[in-house]
Amino acid sequence: KIWCCLLGTHQLNSCLGIQLSASDILLRQKRNWVIETFTFDEGYSGAYPLYLGRVNIKLTEIHGPGVDKEPLNLLKIDNKTAEIWVMQPVDREKHDQFKLIFQAYKKEKGDINVEMGINVDIIDTNDNEPKFNNDMYEVTIEEAPSQGTELINVTATDRDSTEKNRKFSFSIESVSPTPQNFEFVINEEPDSGNGTISFKGCLDHEKAQKYTLIVKATDHGQPKPLSSSTTVIINIEDGNRHRPVFTKQKVRLQGVLISRLQVTDEDTRGTKAWKAKYKIQGDTNNNFRIDTDPETNEGLLYVQKVACKSSFTLLIQRAFENIYFAQETGD
The missing domain is CATH 2.60.40.60 (Cadherins)
Incomplete structure (x- = not known):
């Protein structure tokens, strides 16, 4: 008989969700079945250790990441009570799942016949803000480009694992000095993390030689979106937009x-x-x-x-x- 839920063959099959006889199980040496899956939210901010639950089976020695493999001592399993505890915070971007293995054995002889598994899945939370590749971007352009000309690209990434927490949008938070008769805009390339800054209107070197933009990236995560910002400097070079004009000249005629x-x-x-x-x-x-x-x-x-x-x-x-x-x- 196998120590799993109840000791009978039918109960064992029911516990494992398979249709095998006891002799079939004895023949499948080292075969692994996952008998339980627990979940842990990486955004948990309470006290540790945190109780996850209990396995309804008599456990032998358990092995795997989080126990006796890196990261060590993150999980604790009590072989007597079959209780599982989380001992410290977990970063899903480093570990999205822990697969633990233990041995089931034949009671009369103590022979190990089958490996069984317990999974601990880590639930992603919105704990990473999108970050720009550079703290500052800078470009120099002539004052007479066509409206809509692409001036500069910015790029950001979000390390969260799930799409809902990883997706983000760009926005221009401020421009200094305040533009007159034109505006800067930023367009996004879907799912690329790239934003392209252009403008609407007319750039004039005589009004401003430099504009400083604060560009923000905000993710779509809940319950609270996270964001970061970068600085974009756009230098405006003087273009050949004006004809030379003669002004009133003072001519010295005496003695001419x-x-x-x-x-x-x-x-x-x-x-x-x-x-x-x-x-x-x-x-x-x-x-x-x-x-x-x-x-x-x-x-x-x-x-x-x-x-x-x-x-x-x-x-x-x-x-x-x-x-x-x-x-x-x-x-």
């Missing part, structure tokens, strides 16, 4: 040569008779002066001082001669 007056004289070049002398008439404020070029005999007309008038009429005479030249100057 404005005209060379040419004369012809048949006298011998370089003699006193050949040399010309010039005189300005009509310039009552002495705004101009005229000198003689000793090499060419030309009259060199200069601005002597700046006046508010926009035009002048000057009469230029060569000395001892009639008027040879009259010239009107403007702006």
Whole structure:
């Protein structure tokens, strides 16, 4: 007979949920049947040790992870009472199940005939927030990209085991300085953990050379969603968006040569008779002066001082001669 629930063959088959005779069981040496499964929530925050339950079978020595294999001493099984206890917290992301093995034996001879199993399943709780791959992201772009241009990608991961706790969404929590006439947006690639930041509107370097975004990843776990954030810096380079414009210039005219007056004289070049002398008439404020070029005999007309008038009429005479030249100057 086998020590399992009750000692009879029919009771043994019922306990194991199989249709085998006692002789079949004796022939199946080292065969493993799971006779009980317990569950433990990794989010349990109470006192330890924690009672899980009792196995309705006489136990021999039990082996397996959590008992005599790593992680050691996490589970405690009382061979006399068949009670199972959890001795410390368990992280499902490291251990999702513990499979324990014990031996059933024939009472009369004590021969070991079959291995049986007890499973302890760890229930996932939302104990991991999504985490970004980088604490900070940074990109530099020109100020004139097309609306909707992808600026930068961010990536996050959540270590929780089940999909309901592992799934998360991105959001832009803040932008500094506050955008004017445009906005940053983030689009998600489903089930990839990637978010792409783009913009709507027009980026203008003259309004801001840098924007600092706080991007948040929030999971969908219950009862309380968990989240983390990262910083994204977007630098805006000045683009060629403006034509150069002339502004009012201040020009210094005093002493500027404005005209060379040419004369012809048949006298011998370089003699006193050949040399010309010039005189300005009509310039009552002495705004101009005229000198003689000793090499060419030309009259060199200069601005002597700046006046508010926009035009002048000057009469230029060569000395001892009639008027040879009259010239009107403007702006």
